Amino acid sequence: MLEKREFYINGHWVAPAKAHDLQVINPSTEAACAVISLGSQTDTDAAVAAARAAFDSWSETGKAERLALLEKLYAQYKARSAEMAEAISLEMGAPIALAQTAQWGTGANHLKNFIRVLREYEFEAPLGEHAPGNQILHEPIGVCGLITPWNWPMNQVTLKVVAALAAGCTMVLKPSEIAPLSAMLFAEMIDAAGFPAGVFNLVNGDGAGVGSQLSGHTDVDMISFTGSTRAGVAISKNAADTVKRVSLELGGKGANIVFADADDKAVVRGVRHCFMNSGQSCNAPTRMLVERSLYDAAVEAAIEVASNTEVNLASIEGKHIGPVVSEAQFDKIQGLIQQGIDEGARLVAGGLGKPEGMEQGYFVRPTVFADVHNEMTIAREEIFGPVLAIIPFDTEEEAIRIANDSPYGLTHYVQTQDGKKANRVARKLRAGMVQMNGEMLGGGAPFGGYKQSGNGREGGPWGLEDFLEVKVVTGWSES
Structure with missing residues (x-):
């Protein structure tokens, strides 16, 4: 059985502040295939603090530097495709052929498309000829809590993490505790690609624990959540006291x-x-x-x-x-x-x-x-x-x-x-x-819904802009 108790915080794999083991169950056999630890408030605080400390420098990096690191991440993702497919199949039960194609492939496609979007995206532009000196700036929103589900693990992890990285945000990822192995492998790829310490952090936990700690945290500027409408409502309520942005991709009945x-x-x-x-x-x-x-x-x-x-x-x-x-x-x-x-x-x-x-x-x-x-x-x-x-x-x-x-x-x-x-x-x-x-x-098509299916859009420039604030500056000088 795999032992995956550590969290990725501030560029290192670290032990949880206190032991709280959870078995990951192989749904094909009903047997435990791995053990992880569920995080505590101390672990969440450490991850958020690392992301906050890294934000100033990462948010000021140029497009070329972010592109170079995302290209390295894309290379890592392709090189370890077999490992990723096996992790997804083991943790959530996707047949191995589906895991090797659609499940793994969605992550690869989102990486490729966000690299294209970032390369083309203009973060600064004048408001228009009618308003000389008015400049529109698109700036990273800050520290993001990213909460992802088990059904399409890499689809959702890449839609959130890669968009946030491209935007210049720092983050704490809480993958589903039911299917965490693929996200932990992805964290290894982030590390191997050479992203600065604190830019990306991962803490395992459940919704009531780490999920709630992130959505209510005063130092988290945005929550991006994919999951049930019921959980999305709870997250929105918990986030309301800090007036943080909440982007939701929820259920459907197509x-x-x-x-x-x-x-x-x-x-x-x-x-x-x-x-x-x-x-x-x-x-x-x-x-x-x-x-x-x-x-x-x-x-x-x-x-x-x-x-x-x-x-x-x-x-x-x-x-x-x-x-x-x-x-x-x-x-x-x-x-x-x-x-x-x-x-x-x-x-x-x-x-x-x-x-x-x-x-x-x-x-x-x-x-x-x-x-x-x-x-x-x-x-x-x-x-x-x-x-x-x-x-x-x-x-x-x-x-x-x-x-x-x-x-x-x-x-x-x-x-x-x-x-x-x-x-x-x-x-x-x-x-x-x-x-x-x-x-x-x-x-790069926008993914998201109306009504109780959510309020955000993931993928393409819309997915990037979910993680950006808009600022207008008057008296802008081009000299």
Whole structure:
């Protein structure tokens, strides 16, 4: 079993102020694979103090110096890709093929894109010809507390850490205590790349401990959090007393609107996307809204995809889905499946219990409900498992109404070969992202949502600007 009790503070791996061990569980086997320590207020204070001490010098570094260090970090990340994939697969159950491609790859892509953004970004510019002498400065906000989830570890770590580094901020990262190993490996890469001591710090802990200590800390200028809406609300309340900036990327309940004129692969593509990463994605298309004339065929296609979706150990090569991350997550999903049954949805694939032959591990049967209506719990709550709810609609207006009838507004999807209709529907959907006909987001696209899906944008120049303050200076002299 791996022993990973130390924290990365002020450029060194240091022992916790007091012992507080926590086992990291391999979700494929339910056995402990590592032990970490949960931090105390003393550890959090030390990390914040290191970041505060490093801020003045790091914030004044030039673009060229930051770019050079990020390039070194990118080289480290690529060189240790196999280690990173193995850590992700072990800690949160992504099948090794997925860990080696999408899970590892999101981190690589964000690193590459932030390097491009930083190279092109202008931190200073005049207000305009109408206001001579008015200069707009974009300056790093300060010390940032970064709190990341377990479901896409490197996706979220790089979206926050790399953007903050590029902006000139210093930081304390608290990765999920459920899946901390990949973040600790990333800290090793930061160290090897040669970032100055105190610029990046890592303290493991849970939300009630280190998470709350960061969000309420008087010397932390900003919190960037990805996770549940419930936790985001608690963080916002705790941060309010210090009036720090809080950037939130929260839950989703994505509607995938499939019109009768969708392409032949639209339904299959949507079901597979819902099940990807064992359904543990905030932007998963978990509500499939199908036009009535296509509805019966869509249900049959979804049944076939679910029946043919293999579930197996994360360590085995293949295109299967792995376990969900924890016993608590497994129990939550089972409870919501039961609620779907109790509320009258028609269970057409999967259901309660584990797949045959997978008694050990937190494995969930790929599940499809038909004849769902939007008032049902499974249509409103984020399940975070391989569970699809199919809802019929009759008109374009009804589809838009159902899609928008949600507390969330992260990602919605539109499937139609009528370009004008696609654009028209996309404009009316209340979500931060709309993906049409299977086209993925481009590199550096802004990731974030409306309503209870959050209030920030990650990726591209928007992600960089989340970590910047805007200052106007009058009487600016170019001489």
